Every structure is written in structure tokens, then in C-alpha cells.
Amino acid sequence: MKEKLGFLVCVWFLVIGSCLGRFVVEKNSLRVTSPDSIKNVYECAIGNFGVPQYGGTMVGIVMYPKANQKSCKDFADSDISFKTKAGGMPVFVLVDRGDCYFTLKAWNAQKAGAAAILVADDRNEPLITMDTPEEEDAKADYLQNITIPSALISQSLGDSIKKQLSKGEMVNINLDWREALPHPDERVEYEFWTNSNDECGPKCESQREFVKNFKGAAQILEQKGYTQFSPHYITWYCPEAFILSKQCKSQCINHGRYCAPDPEQDFSKGYDGKDVVLQNLRQACFYKVANDSGKPWLWWDYVTDFGIRCPMKEKKYDKECADQVITSLGFDVKQIDKCVGDPEADADNPILKAEQEAQIGKNSRGDVTILPTLVINNRQYRGKLDKGAVLKAICSGFEETTEPAICLTDDIQTNECLESNGGCWQDTAANITACRDTFRGKVCECPTVQGVKFVGDGYSHCEASGALRCGLNNGGCWKGTKDGRTYSACIDDHTKGCKCPPGFKGDGVNLCEDIDECKERLACQCPDCKCKNTWGGYQCSCSGNLLYMQEHDTCIGNDGKAAFSWGLVWVIILGLAVAGAGAYAVYKYRIRRYMDSEIRAIMAQYMPLDNQGEVPNHISHGNV
Incomplete structure (x- = not known):
């Protein structure tokens, strides 16, 4: 209920x-210029679709198809064309009212090449305005693509035109919109x-x-x-x-x-x-x-x-x-x-x-x-x-x-971006704006600047993207310099967005603040470690004379142990040196003695030596 x-x-x-309303049908003039039998000025009702030629006129000849006379089907199925031939006059196709929407009639006529469509009423009544369908299921794409002008003519005029066409007469018509407004x-x-x-x-x-x-x-x-x-x-x-x-x-x-x-x-x-x-x-x-x-x-x-x-x-x-x-x-x-x-x-x-x-x-x-x-x-x-x-x-x-x-011209220039930036996004620091003046008026569209494309809705947000974005206003991200160090939240790759660098926290766009690693116990956690926070980092040291090992986050050694360790190293080095020298001396001594004995034995066979005793003769002359 x-x-x-x-x-x-x-x-x-x-x-x-x-x-309870009073609807006024808007009309324009239709002038039949030939044949003489129906030559006159008539009224026709302008349709609520198509493109009427307000302020202008259009001249053409009338054709009434032999088939599909209500234009509810595609004329290509009947092999009918209304396309204007070279040197010919535009064709105004005349169709009958009924069986389908006015808009479908116009669309089929337009596809077949007609320059305009005249719909003859099927009853004797005052002219009405042809409108687009209102039903929910009437959502055909063609409704917004109709461009030819359309007009509803009276039943009597339609019958007169058909009669002349059937007798082989050419019907010429001038559609005049000059006084429509x-x-x-x-x-x-x-x-x-x-x-x-x-x-x-x-x-x-x-x-x-x-x-x-x-x-x-x-x-x-x-x-x-x-x-x-x-x-x-x-x-x-x-x-x-x-x-x-x-x-x-x-x-x-x-x-x-x-x-x-x-x-x-x-x-x-x-x-x-x-x-x-x-x-x-x-x-x-x-x-x-x-x-x-x-x-x-x-x-x-x-x-x-x-x-x-x-x-x-x-x-x-x-x-x-x-x-x-x-x-x-x-x-x-x-x-x-x-x-x-x-x-x-x-x-x-x-x-x-x-x-x-x-x-x-x-x-x-x-x-x-x-x-x-x-x-x-x-x-x-x-x-x-x-x-x-x-x-x-x-x-x-x-x-x-x-x-x-x-x-008189389509070259329209607008200057809407000069006032309040047209309501679009802008980065005043970098002098970048999403407002663009076009002949259609301003458009809020994220720009491309120096090869860097900005993405967003163009009204409240635009963000740099791509590999080169950090070179342009730091990609719109946070950037800071202190104590001779510079950090940036912009990542110079194909990603987009801003991310605070290691050692900082924040949104990466407006703020990145230093993290106190010492206070939050993120570093230098060994018992003997001492932590000092720096901007964007930290420094670790050890108490006394201990040595800090960063890779292990630990302190090692003291003075005594360090001296003993180095002394042992030197002892080993000296020991090795002495052993090497001794081995070398032994080597040289033994080789030298061996060579001397060999030389003396050879020389003793050919020449006496001052300190050599009598050597027995072992040669047998009888066997010479």
C-alpha cells in the first residue's frame, strides 16, 4: 500500500x-518552391532532437521511400540510400508517423545519408513537438548522435507532397530557421x-x-x-x-x-x-x-x-x-x-x-x-x-x-585560471597548477611539467609520478638540510608517493622528524655501549678503552689484553723471522761445503795440491 x-x-x-501546464510548440517556416501546384509557405514543428539550423536555411529535394516508409528499420536492409551525389541537391526524406520513436526514424534516415527528415502526421491535429523517448529502457546510444534537423509536418501537406512525387514531379523545399527566434x-x-x-x-x-x-x-x-x-x-x-x-x-x-x-x-x-x-x-x-x-x-x-x-x-x-x-x-x-x-x-x-x-x-x-x-x-x-x-x-x-x-569563430580564449586559480589545485612554491584554459572554459587537470606527469583529481590533489619526479620540486615531498647533511623523502624511481628516509618518521610530504634511536633503544644496546643521537642517525661508543664493533653491536678488548695480544703477535713474527734466517744459514753452509768437496776431488785428478799427500797410482800400463 x-x-x-x-x-x-x-x-x-x-x-x-x-x-495543468501550457506547452507551446516552436515552429519554423517550410517553403515549397516547386511544383507550382503546392508552392507556398507552411508551418512545421521543430523536433527536440537533432541540430536545427537556427539563423540559417537549408534547401533540398524530397524523397519518399518505396519501402520502410515509417523509417523504423535500417534502410540498408532495403538497399535504399539518400546520400547526395556530386552536383546534386541535399535529400529531405519524407516518412510517415507511427510504429516507432521519432528519434529512431531520424537515426535511420541519417545513416542512409539524408540531410533532413520530414515526418508526416498520421492524423488531422495541431502540430506537436517530437521528443526523445522517456521510457527507462530507451537508452540507445544513437539518441545523442542524431545531427540532422527534423520537422513534423501536417497530414495534409504530407499527402500533397506524396501525390506530386507519385506523378513524377520534383518537390523542392526550403527550410527556414531565420525567424525561429x-x-x-x-x-x-x-x-x-x-x-x-x-x-x-x-x-x-x-x-x-x-x-x-x-x-x-x-x-x-x-x-x-x-x-x-x-x-x-x-x-x-x-x-x-x-x-x-x-x-x-x-x-x-x-x-x-x-x-x-x-x-x-x-x-x-x-x-x-x-x-x-x-x-x-x-x-x-x-x-x-x-x-x-x-x-x-x-x-x-x-x-x-x-x-x-x-x-x-x-x-x-x-x-x-x-x-x-x-x-x-x-x-x-x-x-x-x-x-x-x-x-x-x-x-x-x-x-x-x-x-x-x-x-x-x-x-x-x-x-x-x-x-x-x-x-x-x-x-x-x-x-x-x-x-x-x-x-x-x-x-x-x-x-x-x-x-x-x-x-563567427570557434577560436575562443578564456582566462578563468587568473582568478582563484579556477578552483583547481596548485603548488605556489613551484608555480605549478592544474588549471588550464581551453575553448570550453577552464579544466582542472593534473599537468605534465618537464617530463614529469602529475596524477590526481586536479581539484584538491595532484602528485608527481615517474622516474624524474624527484628532480621537480623534490616530487612534492619533504626535504631538509642540517649540519651539512641533506635528506629527502622522495624516492627517485617509477613509484609515486613520499616516504621518510631511514632515521626519520612522518607523512613524507609536510614533515619528516628525526627519530631518537637512543631514546627508543633502537641502537647501541650492549651493556657497555654509549649512544648519542644525531639528525637522521646516531653514534655508538664504548666506556673506558673498549673498542665498539658496529656489525656485532658489542664492545671488545681493554689495554692489557690489547698489549698482550699485540706482543704475542710480534713474538710470533720475530720467531718466524729467526727460524727463517737460521734455515737460510744452514742451507747456505751445507750447500757450500758440498760444492767445495766436489770441486777438490775433480781438481785432484789433474793437478797436485800443495797440501795433498801421495795419491796411489791405480793405472795398469800393461793394458795400454
């Missing part, structure tokens, strides 16, 4: 927002009806991408006074009978006065509708404070940065994250909080009350019931939310020859 009640409340919100003065006023909810599928993704891409152009136009821009947010009120229900309490603030549907359409999980209302209100208040300070264009920075830094899927869609973005852009959070007021108060909120009143259409503008919606010079923009298409539409709001230079 509760789930059914929640569903009824959601339906009631939609009924209030649409059934009025241009009453030299300044274009436009509104962007949006939502901070980022969990609504392809439409939310498309809107977020548009804001990021269009930001630069929007800020230039606003800063130079060419435009007056204002953002708006849709809210609904809860019927009085349901104010105390769980569903209204979870989706509304200020006692049911301002409500938004649950982002997940599930009241038991995730964020509630009131979270969306509060973030919408905070964005509206940021615009008010920025506008009061003379810088309304900073709204684009806030919304872009909030979408990147505070997404629902990362559970950061809250006030804390929003306040960080507000502070990074140089604004006082207290001013925003004062504007937001008390969401629990049983009273009107001036900002949201004004938003609800602005939803009601006036004069040529209808009620705003679709998100996102762009209103230019009080006319609702129709077509794809694309930077180029929207810029062309805004520029068509100027009188011809009075357009600003930005309307």
Missing part, C-alpha cells in the same frame, strides 16, 4: 507539472532549466556534458555583456492530503512546498527527492550570490565542478562536498547557507517560490515541463543540447551583422 501511495504521489507531481535588442537573454540529479540516465549524461562543453562560450558572452543568462530549477508541491506521508517527507522540504522525484524511484535506498531539492536550491543560491557580486558566469564553474567532484554514484552528493566546491571558487559558504535557509521551516523559501512562478509560461513561451529546457529570447530551444547548435541558436537571437565575434 505504501509503495502504491508513493507511486500516486509521483504521478501527482507529474500531473501538476504537465497536465526573435531578436528584439542587442542583448540575448536565455534561461537554462536544469537539475542537479545525475542519476537519470542518458539525459543527465547529455546535460552534464553540455554544461562542461558550453561553459567557456557562455562565460565569454556573459562577461562581455552580450547575453544575460539565468539558471532555473523545477520543483513541485505535495498535495495537502499527503504532506505527512513518508513519501512526501522523503521527497519534499519546507513541509511539502518544494518537492522532486526520488532519483532511483526507490524510497528505501540511495538519495531522496529532498536531497535533490536542496542541491538545486544550493545551486540557485550560488547563482544569486555570484550575480550579486557581479560574476554570474561563475555558476557554470560551480555546476561543472560539483558534477565532477560530488557524483551520486560515489556517495558525495552532499553539503560537505558542495561546500568544498564553493570554497574553492572563493565564495563564503555562510552566504550560501543564509540563502538556502531552513529546509524544515513551515514557510516559503523566496528562491524556490520564485522558481515555481517562473515555470508558468508567459506570452509566447509555454510552461516549462521538460528537463533540460533552454529558453532563448523567451522562445524554447528545440534540438540537441550541443555546444555548436546552442551557440548558433543564441547567435541567431542577434540582429544580422550585430553578432559578437564569438558567433
Whole structure:
């Protein structure tokens, strides 16, 4: 029963927002230039997709396919092509309404080469606006890729064109968007009806991408006074009978006065509708404070940065994250909080009350019931939310020859990084910043400096990485010099991060403090050891005359033992020397005597020696 009640409340919100609203169909001129039988100017309704050529015209010939006439299938299956041949005119393909989404018809025609698509109504009724599908399962990728303009024409005009084509007549058409937007003065006023909810599928993704891409152009136009821009947010009120229900309490603030549907359409999980209302209100208040300070264009920075830094899927869609973005852009959070007021108060909120009143259409503008919606010079923009298409539409709001230079060139320069560094990360000491000006506006992106790549979110943190990082501002790590010694927490390899060197402790970025190894008993632990702490290290010594052995963390020896030990060494050395000398003398003496005796024996055979006695003759002459 509760789930059914929640569903009824959601339906009631939609009924209030649409059934009671006044929707105005935006039209442009369609001129048939031939044949003469149907030559005239007709109205056609601009579709909410594709890229209308605001401020321009397009001329082409009409083709009505023999097969796949509702364009619900790929024309390649029927071997049909609408591609323009060399020297030929662009082809406007005429298709019938029914059987599939308008967007699918346009996509199939675009793939087949059509320059534009005309959808003939299948009933006799006032023209309607062709829109993108709203069903949850309609998330086809092609929805954001449709670029050809589209228009719905009346059933009678469609029948007339088909009749002429069947007779072999060529039908020439001129689509004219030049008067689709009025241009009453030299300044274009436009509104962007949006939502901070980022969990609504392809439409939310498309809107977020548009804001990021269009930001630069929007800020230039606003800063130079060419435009007056204002953002708006849709809210609904809860019927009085349901104010105390769980569903209204979870989706509304200020006692049911301002409500938004649950982002997940599930009241038991995730964020509630009131979270969306509060973030919408905070964005509206940021615009008010920025506008009061003379810088309304900073709204684009806030919304872009909030979408990147505070997404629902990362559970950061809250006030804390929003306040960080507000502070990074140089604004006082207290001013925003004062504007937001008390969401629990049983009273009107001036900002949201004004938003609800602005939803009601006036004069040529209808009620705003679709998100996102762009209103230019009080006319609702129709077509794809694309930077180029929207810029062309805004520029068509100027009188011809009075357009600003930005309307004539894509070379857009911005200077957002000059103020508060664009809310991005920066290292003032090293003069390094993540803020980069582009034609889309500033981008918070960690830079690459002197071959060193910085990594991080670009807003609150960027960190040097890679092998060369220590050569650039010491990799953003701590570095200290004392007593002629220098220590660094940067590791010069392919890693990233900072780590205090041995002998220090800390985070490695802001601080590395000396460790007292002596106090913490990390060194010199032997009984006779003495420890002295130094910056980044320590020194060990021994009491008395003991010798400290570092590798064993111990003290050895004393004077007596040391002398005895060295004396013994000398005795051994001298003993060895004496033994060597004695051996050498014996060796020489014995060799000398042996040689002398041998020489004397030889010489005695050939010559008498003075001191030699008679030698017996042992020769036998008889045997000569």
C-alpha cells in the first residue's frame, strides 16, 4: 500500500507539472518552391532532437521511400540510400508517423545519408513537438548522435507532397530557421532549466556534458555583456492530503512546498527527492550570490565542478562536498547557507517560490515541463543540447551583422585560471597548477611539467609520478638540510608517493622528524655501549678503552689484553723471522761445503795440491 501511495504521489507531481501546464510548440517556416501546384509557405514543428539550423536555411529535394516508409528499420536492409551525389541537391526524406520513436526514424534516415527528415502526421491535429523517448529502457546510444534537423509536418501537406512525387514531379523545399527566434535588442537573454540529479540516465549524461562543453562560450558572452543568462530549477508541491506521508517527507522540504522525484524511484535506498531539492536550491543560491557580486558566469564553474567532484554514484552528493566546491571558487559558504535557509521551516523559501512562478509560461513561451529546457529570447530551444547548435541558436537571437565575434569563430580564449586559480589545485612554491584554459572554459587537470606527469583529481590533489619526479620540486615531498647533511623523502624511481628516509618518521610530504634511536633503544644496546643521537642517525661508543664493533653491536678488548695480544703477535713474527734466517744459514753452509768437496776431488785428478799427500797410482800400463 505504501509503495502504491508513493507511486500516486509521483504521478501527482507529474500531473501538476504537465497536465495543468501550457506547452507551446516552436515552429519554423517550410517553403515549397516547386511544383507550382503546392508552392507556398507552411508551418512545421521543430523536433527536440537533432541540430536545427537556427539563423540559417537549408534547401533540398524530397524523397519518399518505396519501402520502410515509417523509417523504423535500417534502410540498408532495403538497399535504399539518400546520400547526395556530386552536383546534386541535399535529400529531405519524407516518412510517415507511427510504429516507432521519432528519434529512431531520424537515426535511420541519417545513416542512409539524408540531410533532413520530414515526418508526416498520421492524423488531422495541431502540430506537436517530437521528443526523445522517456521510457527507462530507451537508452540507445544513437539518441545523442542524431545531427540532422527534423520537422513534423501536417497530414495534409504530407499527402500533397506524396501525390506530386507519385506523378513524377520534383518537390523542392526550403527550410527556414531565420525567424525561429526573435531578436528584439542587442542583448540575448536565455534561461537554462536544469537539475542537479545525475542519476537519470542518458539525459543527465547529455546535460552534464553540455554544461562542461558550453561553459567557456557562455562565460565569454556573459562577461562581455552580450547575453544575460539565468539558471532555473523545477520543483513541485505535495498535495495537502499527503504532506505527512513518508513519501512526501522523503521527497519534499519546507513541509511539502518544494518537492522532486526520488532519483532511483526507490524510497528505501540511495538519495531522496529532498536531497535533490536542496542541491538545486544550493545551486540557485550560488547563482544569486555570484550575480550579486557581479560574476554570474561563475555558476557554470560551480555546476561543472560539483558534477565532477560530488557524483551520486560515489556517495558525495552532499553539503560537505558542495561546500568544498564553493570554497574553492572563493565564495563564503555562510552566504550560501543564509540563502538556502531552513529546509524544515513551515514557510516559503523566496528562491524556490520564485522558481515555481517562473515555470508558468508567459506570452509566447509555454510552461516549462521538460528537463533540460533552454529558453532563448523567451522562445524554447528545440534540438540537441550541443555546444555548436546552442551557440548558433543564441547567435541567431542577434540582429544580422550585430553578432559578437564569438558567433563567427570557434577560436575562443578564456582566462578563468587568473582568478582563484579556477578552483583547481596548485603548488605556489613551484608555480605549478592544474588549471588550464581551453575553448570550453577552464579544466582542472593534473599537468605534465618537464617530463614529469602529475596524477590526481586536479581539484584538491595532484602528485608527481615517474622516474624524474624527484628532480621537480623534490616530487612534492619533504626535504631538509642540517649540519651539512641533506635528506629527502622522495624516492627517485617509477613509484609515486613520499616516504621518510631511514632515521626519520612522518607523512613524507609536510614533515619528516628525526627519530631518537637512543631514546627508543633502537641502537647501541650492549651493556657497555654509549649512544648519542644525531639528525637522521646516531653514534655508538664504548666506556673506558673498549673498542665498539658496529656489525656485532658489542664492545671488545681493554689495554692489557690489547698489549698482550699485540706482543704475542710480534713474538710470533720475530720467531718466524729467526727460524727463517737460521734455515737460510744452514742451507747456505751445507750447500757450500758440498760444492767445495766436489770441486777438490775433480781438481785432484789433474793437478797436485800443495797440501795433498801421495795419491796411489791405480793405472795398469800393461793394458795400454
